[in-house]
Amino acid sequence: MFGTRLATIVERCGGKAIRVEAPWGQIIEPETIEAALRRSGPVKAVAIVHAETSTGAWQPLESIARLCRNHDTLFIVDAVTSLGGAPVEIDRWGIDVCYSGTQKCLSCPPGLSPFTLSDRALAVIKARRTPCQSWYLDMALIADYWAEGTRAYHHTAPISMLYALREALRLVEEEGLPARFARHQLNSDALIAGLTELGLSPLPPIGHRLPMLTCVSVPSHIPEADVRTNLLSTYGIEIGGGLGPLKGRSGASV
Ligand SMILES: *Cc1c(COP(=O)(O)O)cnc(C)c1O
8 A cells, every 4th residue: 555655646746656566465576666666767766665554564775776876767665663663774686765654663652754855765855846836745845944054944944842852862862773673573573373273374485574563364254353353452452454445354463
């Protein structure tokens, strides 16, 4: 669902999106992306979701980053659900544009979008001949706002959110990233072991299951909403309902 949203955003911005699709719950294979890159001629950017919240699929990124280099295209990654819960090696893997949210594995209130740009991406932005359609997300203006020395006014920062983020990051630092990643994996393994005992299995295949989010389908004869209501009223556990084509079929536990 969030991959589809990426394509929708591209189209709303007036871009041409070339969709590379996979069945829900599967990752996008690098070969499919490579085939699309070969077919399509010059492509400005490849955009993909690292942790697909609607299916629980864990998308490997390194080989796609290499493809982007070989095809001289920028690599954009949605790391909203992964940041703080699994490694996101932006520079080592070669990601040009990466954004996240504060409200998922950083355990911070919603409201900010941590964001980073590579020098390559910034150079492309600075070389634009027409200003981008969004004032709010004009990265050339925001870069001037961030720049030491200029600090050219662009917007008023949500100061209270920055305090919240600072505290959330302090807690991340206190636990340590390796311990945090291991905690998510341990809890995921325990949850999946229990689900397996019940005869249920997560949607994505082994090896591509997110540690911080498990998406599981209920047997077709059981109404999914009843399972969630019962979990909430009896056990005080709230899980999200399925999204898109999985609506009514599955729930996700984060
Ligand atoms: C949650 C999420 C978003 C959107 O973030 P919201 O601010 O919660 O709407 C985008 N992409 C992914 C992968 C997400 O999980």
